[in-house]
Amino acid sequence: MTVKKAVYIGLGCLGVGLGAVGAVVPLLPAFPFLMLAAFCFAKSSERLHTWFIGTKLYKNNLESFVKGKGMTVKTKLRIIAIVTATMAFGFCMMSRVPVGRMILAVVWIFHLIYFAFGIKTIRAPRENS
Template sequence: MKIKQALFVTAGCLCLALGTIGVFLPILPTVPFYLLTVFFFAHSSERLHTWFLGTKLYEKHLASFVRGKGMTLQTKISIMILVTLLMGFGFFMMAKKGLWLPCSILAVIWLAHVYCFAFRIKTISAKSKEENHDE
């Protein structure tokens, strides 16, 4: 196994573990970690990639988003809470040091995230997500 492939498999497994923990702990976002899992597995092992795409975890948390159908409100909110907490911490630490230009840039990036999640990514109901899964 090549070093790059081994690193991607390791990163994919780590993201899978963090995403799965996020299913049970609302502070960890499931979807971004599962997106990273798909990316790392796709670039390291066709077998792992195919396996992950067939799991219930992928179908429940990511399949509708990947198919372009959107995310549930709960998923959107959990992602935005984590993004807000992480960016808020960075903002606070930079503001404490008087770094106002980076604070402004971070604020613009945060607003772009809010805009995308509110207006660009379609919100689907959990019920329609289940119906789309049956297709």
């Protein structure tokens, strides 16, 4: 195994771990960590990639986005809420840095615009009871 492949596998495992924690902990986003895992496993190991895309964690958080279908309203709102809370904390901590506050505000606005208009909204799949 090459060093590059080992690094990708290590980063993929870290992404899965943090993504799993993020799926449960409200302020830790799962999405970017799971994207990291998907990317790293795709670059390193077909076996790990196949395993990962078969997990419920992947299917619930990434599958529709990766396939280009979009995200559900619930997923979009969860991501927006987490980013807003995180950026609000940074905004409050930058009370003496007005330029930093302006940059955060602009990034936040573009984030909202991207999630509202850049990512397609899909209906949540119905569960059979």
